[in-house]
Amino acid sequence: MTSVGIVEPQAMPFAQPLALQSGAQLRDYTLVYETSGMLNADKSNAVLVCHALNASHHVAGTYAGQDKSEGWWDNLIGPGKPLDTNRFFVIGVNNPGSCFGSTGPMQTNPATGKTYGADFPVVTVEDWVDAQARLLDALGITQLAAVLGGSLGGMQALSWSLRYPTRLRHCVAVATAPNLSAQNIAFNEVARRAIVTDPDFHGGHFYEHHTLPRRGLRVARMIGHITYLSDDAMEAKFGRERKRGATGFSTQEIEFEIESYLRHQGDKFSEYFDANTYLLITRALDYFDPARAFGGDLSAAFAAAVCKFQIVSFTTDWRFAPQRSREIVKALVDRKRDVSYAEIDAPHGHDAFLLDDPRYHGVLRACFANIAAEFTGKTS
C-alpha cells in the first residue's frame, strides 16, 4: 500500500451568498479542498470525505517538501487502501467556519473589512452540507458514489442522505450519533466556557488585540482529549506512571505522565487552532438533531433518505457509544432502508475511527469494494 503522494489544496471562490440555517448569509466565501484519484468519465466514482472538529480538507497524501504532512485519514485513503484511490475520486473539503483555509473567523468580513472573529455567523451541519453540495456543483459532480465521515463528519454524511437524497448512493457514517447527549453538550459547554472566560478572548475579537486565548484553548483541548480516549486505553497507555520517581508533593508541577501528555496536547492545540472556530464547531455539534423537526422521531426523519447506509461504531467509544449508532440503525430498519452495521470491538475509544484497526478497515474495505463494483459493472 502506498500513499496518494503529493497533494495540493485548491481554493474555490463562491460569489453567490450561502443562505444559512440561522437566516444569515455567508458572502464572498471560499472553500478549500483537495482531491486524490481520478474522476471517471461518467463522474460516478466520487467520494466526499467530511471532517470533524480538528481536521480539514487534507485527508490523504502529503504536501511537497513537508515531512510528516500525511492527511488525517491517510491510513484509510490511498492506492490499495480501504478507500482505494485507484478506483475512487476522493474529495476532502474544509468547512466554512473552520480555521484551515476555507472562509472562517480568522478571515476578513467583507461587510466590515475587519477580521470576522466572533461575528462569523453560526454555521450548522446542514450549512456545511449545503456548502459541500455547491462545491460539487462547481466540480460538475451530480451524484456521489458515497459520503464518508467519522464523528461530526458522520453527522454530515447522515445529513447528506436527508438534504440531497438522490445525490449520493451510499452514506458511510462512522463513530457518530443522531444527536448529542446531555453529557456530550456538557463537555462542549465546559470547553466553551473555558475559552470565552479567558481574558485574552476579548469577546472573540482577540485578533485585534494581537493575542490568543491560549489558556482557554488548552483547557478545552485537554477536556476533548479525555473524551476521545477510552478509560481503558488511557489506563493502558499512562496508568499511574510517574514523571519522576519520587512523589513531589506539588499541586502544580507535573507528577503523572497523563498530566504531561494532556498539557502537551493542550499547548500544541492552543498555538494553531482558532478559538472562534472551536465555539462554532462545538455548537454545530450541539445543534445537529435531524429528528427534532419530526418530534424526535428519527425514523420519520429518515423517510427522506434513499441511499444505502453503512454504520460503524466502536465498543469502547463513550463519546459516541455504539448505542447511539444503534439508534440510527433502528430508525433505518424501521424505514426499511438498506443498512449494514458493524460494531467493532476496539480498545481505543472514540479515536478508533482514525486508527487502522484491521477489523474496522476490513469492514470499510469490503464496503467500498461493493460500492466500486456498482460503477465498474462487477457483481463482486
Add this chain to the structure above:
Amino acid sequence: MTSVGIVEPQAMPFAQPLALQSGAQLRDYTLVYETSGMLNADKSNAVLVCHALNASHHVAGTYAGQDKSEGWWDNLIGPGKPLDTNRFFVIGVNNPGSCFGSTGPMQTNPATGKTYGADFPVVTVEDWVDAQARLLDALGITQLAAVLGGSLGGMQALSWSLRYPTRLRHCVAVATAPNLSAQNIAFNEVARRAIVTDPDFHGGHFYEHHTLPRRGLRVARMIGHITYLSDDAMEAKFGRERKRGATGFSTQEIEFEIESYLRHQGDKFSEYFDANTYLLITRALDYFDPARAFGGDLSAAFAAAVCKFQIVSFTTDWRFAPQRSREIVKALVDRKRDVSYAEIDAPHGHDAFLLDDPRYHGVLRACFANIAAEFTGKTS
C-alpha cells in the same frame, strides 16, 4: 425518622505539629468537628464520618436559625436512620487543607503571619487520617465502632484500616477506589489547570490581591459535575431540553438546560470554595495509592488490616466504577479478611452515594445494625 436537630461545630486546637507525608509539618492547627448522638460509657459506639471534596464536618442536623442547613449526609445519619444516632456517637471532622473551618489555605500561616494560600503544605489521605486519629485521642476515644466514608471519604476509611488497624472494628467504604485511574487524574488535572491559569489565581496568593479565581473554579466545578452524574441520569434530567423554544444560533448564550445547570453550579461553587483547597484535595486524591509501597499489590497492602469491611459501589458510577470496588474486595478476600460487598443498581452515577436510594440505605442500615449489635450485646 427525624433529624439529629440543632448541631454546633466545635474547634479543637493542636499545639503539637502534625508531621506530614511530604516531610513538612503543620503547626498550630485547629480541627473543626461536630458530633451527634451520645458516646456510651465504654466509648465503644463512635463512628467517624470522613468527607470528600466538597463537604465538611457538618454531616447531619441543622444550624440554629439557618433554614436548609442540613448536613451533607443528613438522609443517612439521625435517629432511626441507617446510621442511627440513638445507638451511635457520630463524629464529622473537617480535614486540614479544606476551606470549611479547619486550618487551611485561607488561614494565617504562623511562620509568616500571612495567609497560607499556595504555601499551605500538600496534604495526603494519610495525613488526614493521622489528624483524625489525634482528634480521637483528644476526645478519649481509643477504638471506633466504624469509619465511614464515600468517594474520597472512602479512601480515608480504607487508610484507617491500614494505618490504625486496631483503632476501628469496621471500615465502611462507599463509591471509592484503591487509587485513581489515569482518566480520574486527567479530569483532576484539567480542573487544576483551569484554576492555576486563571489570571486571578496570582500563583495561589489571590487573597492578597482581593480577588478570587472564579473563572477557573467555575470550569473546575463544571467538569466535576459531569463526572458525578451518570450519562443516563444527565440524559433523563436534562436531555436536549432547550432553555428557549427556538434555536438562538449563538455560541455563547445558553441554549440547552444542561448548560444552564452547569453554569449555575459553577457560579455558586466559585463564590464559596477555595481555589487552593481544590488543588490540595484533588492532589490528595491523585496520590492515594496504598498498594504503591507494595509494588502495586493491593492484597499485600491489606496485610496490615484486621477490621471488618463493608464495600459498596453503584452500577452507573463511572468516576469510581464497581470494578474499582471489586479490586478492593478481591484484595481483601485474597487476604482472607471479613468483607461484605454490595453493588447497588442505581441510575445516579457517583452522586448515588449521597442520595437515599432504598437498596443502598437498606445495605447500610443492616451493616450498622450488625455493628450496633456487637456493642449492645444483641445477636441481632
